[in-house]
Every structure is written in C-alpha cells, then in structure tokens.
Amino acid sequence: MTGFHTRFGKLPAFYVGTVFQEIDADSLHVGGEPTAAAVRIMADHMAVHTEDAETRKRSREILARILAPHTTDRGLYCEFHIDETPRELWMLDGLAPPPLTSEAHRLWGRENRPVPY
Amino acid sequence: MTGFHTRFGKLPAFYVGTVFQEIDADSLHVGGEPTAAAVRIMADHMAVHTEDAETRKRSREILARILAPHTTDRGLYCEFHIDETPRELWMLDGLAPPPLTSEAHRLWGRENRPVPY
Amino acid sequence: MTGFHTRFGKLPAFYVGTVFQEIDADSLHVGGEPTAAAVRIMADHMAVHTEDAETRKRSREILARILAPHTTDRGLYCEFHIDETPRELWMLDGLAPPPLTSEAHRLWGRENRPVPY
Numbered sequence: 001m002t003g004f005h006t007r008f009g010k011l012p013a014f015y016v017g018t019v020f021q022e023i024d025a026d027s028l029h030v031g032g033e034p035t036a037a038a039v040r041i042m043a044d045h046m047a048v049h050t051e052d053a054e055t056r057k058r059s060r061e062i063l064a065r066i067l068a069p070h071t072t073d074r075g076l077y078c079e080f081h082i083d084e085t086p087r088e089l090w091m092l093d094g095l096a097p098p099p100l101t102s103e104a105h106r107l108w109g110r111e112n113r114p115v116p117y
Numbered sequence: 118m119t120g121f122h123t124r125f126g127k128l129p130a131f132y133v134g135t136v137f138q139e140i141d142a143d144s145l146h147v148g149g150e151p152t153a154a155a156v157r158i159m160a161d162h163m164a165v166h167t168e169d170a171e172t173r174k175r176s177r178e179i180l181a182r183i184l185a186p187h188t189t190d191r192g193l194y195c196e197f198h199i200d201e202t203p204r205e206l207w208m209l210d211g212l213a214p215p216p217l218t219s220e221a222h223r224l225w226g227r228e229n230r231p232v233p234y
Numbered sequence: 235m236t237g238f239h240t241r242f243g244k245l246p247a248f249y250v251g252t253v254f255q256e257i258d259a260d261s262l263h264v265g266g267e268p269t270a271a272a273v274r275i276m277a278d279h280m281a282v283h284t285e286d287a288e289t290r291k292r293s294r295e296i297l298a299r300i301l302a303p304h305t306t307d308r309g310l311y312c313e314f315h316i317d318e319t320p321r322e323l324w325m326l327d328g329l330a331p332p333p334l335t336s337e338a339h340r341l342w343g344r345e346n347r348p349v350p351y
Contacts, residue, residue, distance in 0.1 A: 002266035013265035017274055017313060020261040027137040031130035031229060032119035040134055042161070044276070046315050056205035057213065064211050072211045079134060081163050082206035088290035089316035094298050094306045096291065112265060144254040148247035148346060149236035157251055159278070173322035174330065181328050189328045196251060198280050199323035 004066060010100075012109040014092075015047050030077065039071050041080035046090040047097065121183055127217075129226040131209075132164050147194065156188050158197035163207040164214065238300060244334075246343040248326075249281050264311065273305050275314035280324040281331065 002016040025036040050056045063080065064072075071078035090097060095114040098104035104117035119133040142153040167173045180197065181189075188195035207214060212231040215221035221234035236250040259270040284290045297314065298306075305312035324331060329348040332338035338351035 016263075016265055018263040019257055019274065020263070021257075023136055023138075029133075029135040029137070031133055032135075040136065044315060044317065050203075050206070053205045056203055060206055060208045060213065064208050068211060077210055079209045080207070081161060081202055083161065083200065083202040083317065084206075085315055085317040086284075086290055088287045089284070089294055089318075090314070091294045091298050092313045093311055094302060096294065140253055140255075146250075146252040146254070148250055157253065167320075167323070170322045173320055177323055177325045177330065181325050185328060194327055196326045197324070198278060198319055200278065200317065200319040201323075 001063075001066060004062065006109075009048060010109070011047055012105075013112050014108075014114075015097075030079075035077060037075065038077040038079070039067075041067070041078070043080065043082045045082055045084045046087055048100070049084045049087070118180075118183060121179065123226075126165060127226070128164055129222075130229050131225075131231075132214075147196075152194060154192065155194040155196070156184075158184070158195070160197065160199045162199055162201045163204055165217070166201045166204070235297075235300060238296065240343075243282060244343070245281055246339075247346050248342075248348075249331075264313075269311060271309065272311040272313070273301075275301070275312070277314065277316040279316055279318045280321055282334070283318045283321070 001018070002013050005011045005016050006013050023040075026034045028035055028038055028040065030038060050059060059082070060080075063082075067078055067080070070076075087097070093114045095116060097114075098108060098117055102117075104115070107115055107117065118135070119130050122128045122133050123130050143151045145152055145155055145157065147155060167176060176199070177197075180199075184195055184197070187193075204214070210231045212233060214231075215225060215234055219234075221232070224232055224234065235252070236247050239245045239250050240247050257274075260268045262269050262272055262274065264272060284293060293316070294314075297316075301312055301314070304310075321331070327348045329350060331348075332342060332351055336351075338349070341349055341351065
C-alpha cells in the first residue's frame with residue numbers, strides 16, 4: 001500500500017498509517033455469523049480525494065489487486081471500504097500538510113517526515 | 118441488525134459486517150470520565166445512502182429500537198452514529214458490489230456471498 | 235478536549251466520547267514501518283460541522299495545541315484527522331440530540347446527560 005501511494009500518488013511514505021488489529025474468531029461477524037477467516041479493512045483518505053465515480057472504481061480495483069496475494073488468494077474473505085475526510089481537519093506532528101504542488105510537499109517526501117515550512 | 122437490513126433494505130445478509138470490541142472499564146470515557154456501563158457504536162453505510170434528513174431521522178429511530186433490548190433497556194448507556202461512505206470505494210472479496218436493481222444483486226442475496234457476475 | 239468543547243463549543247460534556255486503545259509496538263505502522271512512539275487519533279464530529287476551510291484550519295490548530303503537552307512535547311509522533319458525519323444519524327441513549335439553540339440543548343448541558351424533551 002505504502003509503495004503504491006508513494007510511487008503513483010507521489011505522497012510521502014509517512015502519509016500512510018496502518019493499525020493492525022487481531023480480532024477474536026467470534027468477534028468479527030459477517031451476516032450475523034462469526035467469521036474467523038476474514039480481513040476487514042477500513043481506510044480514510046485525507047491527502048487526496050477522488051473527483052468522480054470512475055476514479056473511485058479504478059482506485060478500488062488497484063487496492064483489491066494489491067491486497068489479493070495477502071487475502072483472497074490465501075482463502076481469506078476480504079472486504080474493504082474507503083472514506084474521504086476533510087484535508088483541512090488533518091494534522092501531522094503539529095504541522096498542517098503542505099499543498100500537494102508545493103516545494104514543502106516535495107521536501108516532506110524526501111525527508112519522509114513533517115518538516116516545518 | 119442483519120435481519121433489518123435483509124428484510125427492509127433487501128440487502129444480502131453478508132453486507133452487514135460487525136466487529137465487537139470489549140473496552141477496558143477505564144478506557145471508554147464519556148465527558149472526560151471513565152464510563153464502564155456503556156456501548157458505543159460506530160457504523161459506516163456503503164450500500165445505500167439516505168437522501169434527506171427525514172429519512173436519516175427515521176433510520177436512527179429504527180436502529181435505536183433494535184438496540185434498546187440489548188442496551189438502554191438493560192441500563193447500559195448507548196450512543197451510536199452512522200456515516201455514509203462512497204459506494205464506489207467499497208469492495209467485497211475482490212468484487213465490486215452489483216447495482217441494487219440488478220439481477221446480480223438478487224443473486225448475491227440468494228447465495229449470500231459475492232459471486233462473479 | 236472535553237473542556238474545550240464545553241467552554242467554546244457550548245456542548246454538553248457527555249457529547250465528547252473517547253476510546254483509548256493501546257496498540258502493540260509492531261502493529262502501528264507509519265510509512266510501512268512499525269512505529270512504537272506514536273499516537274494516532276481519529277475523531278468524528280456529529281454535533282457541529284465546520285462551514286468553510288478556514289474554520290477547519292483553525293479547529294485543527296486548536297486541537298494540535300491541546301494535544302501537544304501529551305504528545306509532540308513528549309517526543310511522541312502525533313497524527314490526527316477529523317471527519318464530520320450526519321447529525322441526523324446520531325443518537326444518545328435512545329434520544330435524538332435537541333437543536334443547538336433549543337432550551338432542551340441547554341438542559342442537556344446542565345444535566346450532563348440525555349433527558350427526554
């Protein structure tokens with residue numbers, strides 16, 4: 001995931017945060033039934049938002065292909081959904097993310113950390 | 118919850134995913150104070166979105182009635198909120214959800230699993 | 235946080251709910267790498283929504299200042315983002331939140347609990 005966002009999204013690697021949580025076999029239900037062999041991914045996108053339905057559909061196809069070797073190809077049921085939340089309500093280490101086209105944005109990418117600008 | 122979504126929403130049962138998480142008595146705070154006897158529910162709706170405030174209000178009333186026997190009626194403080202996230206950024210087992218009015222949608226409901234279409 | 239919302243937002247203290255979750259040192263990744271000394275905050279705002287980008291930016295600055303003594307000032311990497319979700323899909327103890335300008339809203343604040351109205 002991080003590789004995709006840095007290569008194609010031109011985003012700093014540290015923009016990708018992930019929390020892995022193991023869920024007890026009886027605590028993840030799908031359709032009202034406990035489902036042990038499943039992965040459920042919830043993602044929020046703050047840095048870049050999609051502008052139309054076609055872009056969203058392409059994004060989910062790409063994500064599904066990245067996830068497949070780790071999930072569906074191994075027999076795990078995998079469901080994901082992504083939300084898009086306001087960029088102006090996002091902050092990293094006390095700093096606001098610089099505009100995507102700014103020199104500061106490129107600096108954050110090179111340094112791979114938030115740098116005052 | 119699953120029953121409501123299948124009967125009234127005409128959605129496949131497996132569209133309803135739930136993660137139950139037990140929280141330590143001192144780790145759920147309400148108003149800055151630890152709150153042991155409480156349930157906090159966060160839901161994201163991807164499949165169907167409400168179109169107006171009145172529909173949203175009806176939805177929350179129905180959810181509150183379904184939850185009551187398990188929460189408020191048993192003396193548990195219960196708070197919930199629902200978000201609506203883009204349908205086009207949602208995927209199940211490597212497959213995009215079929216349109217709600219399609220034959221594939223009905224097939225997914227009958228089979229209760231994502232089927233290539 | 236609760237103090238800020240009650241003093242400046244004129245919101246009942248119990249409108250602020252918080253779940254603290256300790257994450258294993260190898261389960262929180264930033265940029266694809268495990269990150270032990272980090273705090274990641276996700277918040278949903280239901281009661282009041284911002285109306286423009288400038289208000290959002292001021293909100294995140296205030297939140298960053300409140301968090302600093304507990305996070306960045308102590309050498310913890312801290313990232314947060316806030317989403318805004320539909321007020322009409324939010325419910326507390328079986329009751330819909332009263333309008334912000336109503337007497338019932340002030341009553342909820344004084345009683346610091348949901349009261350039938």
